[in-house]
Amino acid sequence: MAAADEDEGVPIIRFGIMGCADIAKKVSRAIALAPNASIVAVASRDAGKARRFIAENALPVGTKAYGSYDALIEDEDIEAVYMPLPTSLHVRWAVAAAVKRKHVLLEKPTALVVSDLDKILEACEHNRVQFMDGTMWMHYPRTARMKQVLSDPDLIGRIQMIHSTRAFSATPEFLETNIRIKPDLDSLGALGDLGWYCIGAILWAVDYQLPRSATALPAVHSNKSGIILACAASLHWDDGKVATFHCSFLCNTAMDIRIQGTSGSLHVTDFVIPYQEDSASFKLITGAHFAELHIGWSKMPDEVLTLTNLPQETLMVQEFARLVGLILSSGGRPDPKWPDTSRTTQLVMDAVKKSIDLGFKPVTL
Amino acid sequence: MAAADEDEGVPIIRFGIMGCADIAKKVSRAIALAPNASIVAVASRDAGKARRFIAENALPVGTKAYGSYDALIEDEDIEAVYMPLPTSLHVRWAVAAAVKRKHVLLEKPTALVVSDLDKILEACEHNRVQFMDGTMWMHYPRTARMKQVLSDPDLIGRIQMIHSTRAFSATPEFLETNIRIKPDLDSLGALGDLGWYCIGAILWAVDYQLPRSATALPAVHSNKSGIILACAASLHWDDGKVATFHCSFLCNTAMDIRIQGTSGSLHVTDFVIPYQEDSASFKLITGAHFAELHIGWSKMPDEVLTLTNLPQETLMVQEFARLVGLILSSGGRPDPKWPDTSRTTQLVMDAVKKSIDLGFKPVTL
Numbered sequence: 144m145a146a147a148d149e150d151e152g153v154p155i156i157r158f159g160i161m162g163c164a165d166i167a168k169k170v171s172r173a174i175a176l177a178p179n180a181s182i183v184a185v186a187s188r189d190a191g192k193a194r195r196f197i198a199e200n201a202l203p204v205g206t207k208a209y210g211s212y213d214a215l216i217e218d219e220d221i222e223a224v225y226m227p228l229p230t231s232l233h234v235r236w237a238v239a240a241a242v243k244r245k246h247v248l249l250e251k252p253t254a255l256v257v258s259d260l261d262k263i264l265e266a267c268e269h270n271r272v273q274f275m276d277g278t279m280w281m282h283y284p285r286t287a288r289m290k291q292v293l294s295d296p297d298l299i300g301r302i303q304m305i306h307s308t309r310a311f312s313a314t315p316e317f318l319e320t321n322i323r324i325k326p327d328l329d330s331l332g333a334l335g336d337l338g339w340y341c342i343g344a345i346l347w348a349v350d351y352q353l354p355r356s357a358t359a360l361p362a363v364h365s366n367k368s369g370i371i372l373a374c375a376a377s378l379h380w381d382d383g384k385v386a387t388f389h390c391s392f393l394c395n396t397a398m399d400i401r402i403q404g405t406s407g408s409l410h411v412t413d414f415v416i417p418y419q420e421d422s423a424s425f426k427l428i429t430g431a432h433f434a435e436l437h438i439g440w441s442k443m444p445d446e447v448l449t450l451t452n453l454p455q456e457t458l459m460v461q462e463f464a465r466l467v468g469l470i471l472s473s474g475g476r477p478d479p480k481w482p483d484t485s486r487t488t489q490l491v492m493d494a495v496k497k498s499i500d501l502g503f504k505p506v507t508l
Numbered sequence: 509m510a511a512a513d514e515d516e517g518v519p520i521i522r523f524g525i526m527g528c529a530d531i532a533k534k535v536s537r538a539i540a541l542a543p544n545a546s547i548v549a550v551a552s553r554d555a556g557k558a559r560r561f562i563a564e565n566a567l568p569v570g571t572k573a574y575g576s577y578d579a580l581i582e583d584e585d586i587e588a589v590y591m592p593l594p595t596s597l598h599v600r601w602a603v604a605a606a607v608k609r610k611h612v613l614l615e616k617p618t619a620l621v622v623s624d625l626d627k628i629l630e631a632c633e634h635n636r637v638q639f640m641d642g643t644m645w646m647h648y649p650r651t652a653r654m655k656q657v658l659s660d661p662d663l664i665g666r667i668q669m670i671h672s673t674r675a676f677s678a679t680p681e682f683l684e685t686n687i688r689i690k691p692d693l694d695s696l697g698a699l700g701d702l703g704w705y706c707i708g709a710i711l712w713a714v715d716y717q718l719p720r721s722a723t724a725l726p727a728v729h730s731n732k733s734g735i736i737l738a739c740a741a742s743l744h745w746d747d748g749k750v751a752t753f754h755c756s757f758l759c760n761t762a763m764d765i766r767i768q769g770t771s772g773s774l775h776v777t778d779f780v781i782p783y784q785e786d787s788a789s790f791k792l793i794t795g796a797h798f799a800e801l802h803i804g805w806s807k808m809p810d811e812v813l814t815l816t817n818l819p820q821e822t823l824m825v826q827e828f829a830r831l832v833g834l835i836l837s838s839g840g841r842p843d844p845k846w847p848d849t850s851r852t853t854q855l856v857m858d859a860v861k862k863s864i865d866l867g868f869k870p871v872t873l
Contacts, residue, residue, distance in 0.1 A: 166802070169802055169803065172801065299760075303738065304740070304754045304756070304759065306671050306766075308669065308768060310668075311797075356726075358725075360723075360750055360752075362669075362748060362750035364748055375669070375742070377725045377742070377752070379726055379727055385754065387725075387740070387754075389669045389750065389752075391668060391768075394668045394669065394768045394770060395664075395665070395768065395771050395793065395794065395796060396793075396805070397768055397773050401673070401764065401766075403673060403675060403754070403756075403760065403762055404759065404760060405677060405758060405759060406760050408759075408760050408762055410777070412775070412791075416798060416802060416804065417804065418804060418805045418808045419804050420803050420804050426777075428760065428761075429760065431760060432761060433781060436533055436534045436537065437530075438534065438781075438785050438819060439782065439784050440761070440778065440781065440783045440784075443783045444777065505726070
């Protein structure tokens with residue numbers, strides 16, 4: 144049973160954090176900021192590491208430090224887990240947590256292959272726990288505003304083309320030691336870590352309509368172990384829509400979506416992590432044509448601004464905890480929206496990976 | 509011999525305009541504005557149409573109206589021709605003009621296939637006349653500024669990925685009657701009319717290094733006659749660089765280049781026709797990383813602004829006329845830069861067309 148906030152009557156969901164990856168620092172801050180969530184325990188394979196994490200991130204006094212993931216999921220005080228483990232460990236630990244009736248907020252990419260994700264989703268479904276992946280930008284007010292724009296037939300029209308880029312310039316140290324380039328930990332490399340965002344953005348734009356096919360472009364950079372450091376792909380729908388994306392550990396930081404419709408275009412250059420925490424914008428232009436003699440345009444793109452009081456990762460935790468609270472208070476079923484979006488994203492990521500493995504042949508979905 | 513501007517000593521090159529297409533209105537204004545160019549004649553297959561063009565565009569009193577292209581290129585008073593004819597007519601009339609020792613400013617796309625362009629370029633070379641295609645944005649000060657940025661290893665680093673889009677939303681009337689969708693006049697459709705810009709921008713960014721291969725994406729829209737209304741393609745270099753582009757008559761107006769390098773990115777959304785005539789900008793971000801906890805960025809893109817006193821099409825005419833003036837005054841040879849850039853662009857366009865015709869197979873260049 145969730146603890147109740149006496150002033151508001153909002154249940155406060157009690158989280159355990161499984162793993163002390165860098166991203167856990169950001170999300171532990173988010174849990175602390177969320178009005179309906181609290182941290183009660185942190186687990187690492189090394190209890191000392193968990194204790195240091197608690198101290199360094201100023202988690203509440205009394206936060207428990209566990210030296211094994213098993214110990215954390217056995218803790219009956221914990222209602223939900225946030226799991227920033229290496230991708231290869233997701234299936235084992237997300238299933239184990241679900242079996243113990245812990246709701247699962249799982250870092251992306253959700254799994255190495257969709258069959259692993261299906262095991263996780265089946266365990267969550269069977270145990271009636273909420274599943275959500277850790278894609279933060281989905282919860283940002285700008286994202287909802289962009290979706291409003293995309294849904295208005297007068298603004299964008301039918302989507303014809305989408306391009307997305309997600310990149311950062313990895314340090315030599317990252318390229319040597321980071322788990323995201325280790326074959327036994329995160330064998331999807333840049334495709335899993337960054338391509339996940341591009342694929343997710345493209346699918347989000349088309350309301351998760353599955354493409355007919357995915358084709359990787361012959362532009363893969365790999366390290367000595369065969370881990371993808373950069374790749375690109377195109378996605379194709381039966382109606383002729385096309386999307387391309389490029390993800391890379393070898394480029395300057397970038398996170399773009401460009402959506403091109405019959406009557407307008409939308410463009411954002413910081414979709415994953417907004418330039419600033421409290422406000423974000425996108426560019427929109429509709430019905431543009433040229434001035435007389437084709438000298439200049441009839442209009443310039445508008446900048447559409449959205450504001451927020453809470454960081455996007457806090458909004459993610461808040462929404463996840465709200466869904467958990469509904470299940471705990473009313474005994475209802477988990478919301479299928481988030482498992483469905485994760486699964487569609489994973490399916491397309493699998494297809495791109497398969498296309499790379501097949502030498503850039505189209506893979507039908 | 510070019511007429512001399514007595515004040516400046518700058519030779520004024522005398523132009524004939526061959527064809528009264530809409531674009532000729534813009535270029536005739538450009539010739540009028542260029543300090544080293546003047547219009548002396550206009551030709552159409554219908555002399556009345558040429559007369560109307562002269563009157564409607566307020567060309568100088570005394571501008572001659574010809575009812576045939578042959579008549580214009582026979583006129584010994586004319587030193588250079590601007591040729592906005594349908595692409596299928598380029599090889600015939602550009603060769604004919606060169607043989608008559610007229611310098612040739614030819615609308616893009618330059619030809620239906622590179623073998624036709626080679627006939628034009630050989631005729632120009634043999635007759636020692638300057639060739640230039642009508643890609644206006646190449647002559648804009650912003651373009652030179654962007655090239656400075658791309659050439660600075662500290663700003664962009666090694667280019668890894670380029671994406672370009674060029675689109676406009678054609679009217680039903682255009683899709684029924686425009687020469688750019690007529691198989692006997694402009695059989696390249698959107699690839700020739702719009703893809704030319706994308707390919708040109710990509711090649712410009714990489715200093716015209718020819719890609720190893722071009723692969724069209726299975727996203728072609730065609731009309732009943734098989735003319736391309738929209739298509740997309742990827743280009744690949746041996747060093748792993750990749751470029752994608754999308755061109756379409758079926759989308760809202762767009763003209764983007766996004767260049768992603770190891771240490772920075774450059775982005776422009778109005779590269780073909782600037783939003784406004786007298787100033788233009790692009791976005792540049794170098795060495796971006798995330799703020800602590802990956803909350804926000806360390807910096808936002810800079811907007812780099814360039815100003816101009818003359819429209820880009822005037823700058824194009826001025827540069828062409830300057831090169832013509834050098835040849836006329838010193839008897840020198842034509843500048844190979846412009847024929848070379850046109851030919852490289854045409855080669856890649858041919859490869860994309862071939863890939864479409866082969867069912868989206870990679871075509872080696």
